[in-house]
Amino acid sequence: MIAARHGAALASGVIFGLGLAISEMVNPAKVLAFLDVAGDWDPSLILVMAGAVAVALAAFRLILKQPRPALADSFALPTKTRIDGRLLGGAALFGLGWGLVGLCPGPAIGGLAYLMPESLYFLAAMAVGMVIAALLKGAGDGRR
Amino acid sequence: MENFTPLSALIGGALIGVSAALLLGLNGRIAGISGIAGGLFSSAGPARAWRALFLVGLIGGVALYRLAGGPLQEIAPTPSLPYLIGAGLLVGIGTRIGGGCTSGHGICGLARLSPRSIAATVTFIVVAGATVFVVRHLVGGP
Numbered sequence: 001m002i003a004a005r006h007g008a009a010l011a012s013g014v015i016f017g018l019g020l021a022i023s024e025m026v027n028p029a030k031v032l033a034f035l036d037v038a039g040d041w042d043p044s045l046i047l048v049m050a051g052a053v054a055v056a057l058a059a060f061r062l063i064l065k066q067p068r069p070a071l072a073d074s075f076a077l078p079t080k081t082r083i084d085g086r087l088l089g090g091a092a093l094f095g096l097g098w099g100l101v102g103l104c105p106g107p108a109i110g111g112l113a114y115l116m117p118e119s120l121y122f123l124a125a126m127a128v129g130m131v132i133a134a135l136l137k138g139a140g141d142g143r144r
Numbered sequence: 145m146e147n148f149t150p151l152s153a154l155i156g157g158a159l160i161g162v163s164a165a166l167l168l169g170l171n172g173r174i175a176g177i178s179g180i181a182g183g184l185f186s187s188a189g190p191a192r193a194w195r196a197l198f199l200v201g202l203i204g205g206v207a208l209y210r211l212a213g214g215p216l217q218e219i220a221p222t223p224s225l226p227y228l229i230g231a232g233l234l235v236g237i238g239t240r241i242g243g244g245c246t247s248g249h250g251i252c253g254l255a256r257l258s259p260r261s262i263a264a265t266v267t268f269i270v271v272a273g274a275t276v277f278v279v280r281h282l283v284g285g286p
Contacts, residue, residue, distance in 0.1 A: 019163060071170045
């Protein structure tokens with residue numbers, strides 16, 4: 001079953017990448033054109049999200065009625081429900097970085113297909129940021 | 145608004161939705177890219193393999209579209225190195241503290257009608273929009 005799970009993850013990734021490429025979300029200029037409401041506004045990103053959410057909303061309803069996923073023992077779903085400072089502060093930091101260059105994690109990783117040094121610099125810094133966040137969380141958990 | 149591409153946006157978006165549905169329906173996992181990538185640094189060996197495979201697939205999907213001659217615009221030159229490094233750090237820290245990015249909160253979370261994800265999505269879109277406004281229209285860079 002583990003080989004099937006790995007195959008499913010790979011296939012799911014390929015489809016995700018195709019979606020990012022077809023919708024041009026791998027192009028930071030396209031993303032920045034959406035975020036630039038006061039400039040030459042390009043609303044495409046809204047439709048990318050709408051298309052993705054519409055499909056996922058319908059599919060998730062059916063999927064989550066099943067007792068378990070087809071290839072695994074249980075669903076790994078987020079358990080937190082509280083809207084707190086960590087959630088909003090983290091989202092704000094992410095929004096700041098996203099707005100600076102127009103790259104978020106999916107398109108930044110997908111951009112590796114272009115072999116651009118820019119993607120590598122961004123991703124190296126993003127990886128360092130993720131490790132810093134993990135260390136901060138570890139320190140926070142230690143105090144509690 | 146001459147750059148608006150509604151059809152390719154909807155088709156690409158729908159494919160991302162299909163990908164999220166497959167990952168949840170088959171493996172029981174949420175297709176949040178920052179969570180999948182972040183788990184490479186924080187999870188043990190066996191839990192890393194599927195994450196790496198998903199991300200390799202994602203890069204492969206973009207490459208496939210390129211090889212197939214898909215009408216993808218060449219990626220515009222990105223800003224200078226300090227901007228890229230600063231933005232990368234902020235995105236890495238912010239998505240891990242906030243528990244998600246555009247895919248995890250913005251697509252999967254909204255599809256689950258999660259109040260946390262709705263609050264996070266509104267927050268990062270508004271902050272990103274404000275950042276672009278300041279950078280492009282007040283500062284005049286990068």
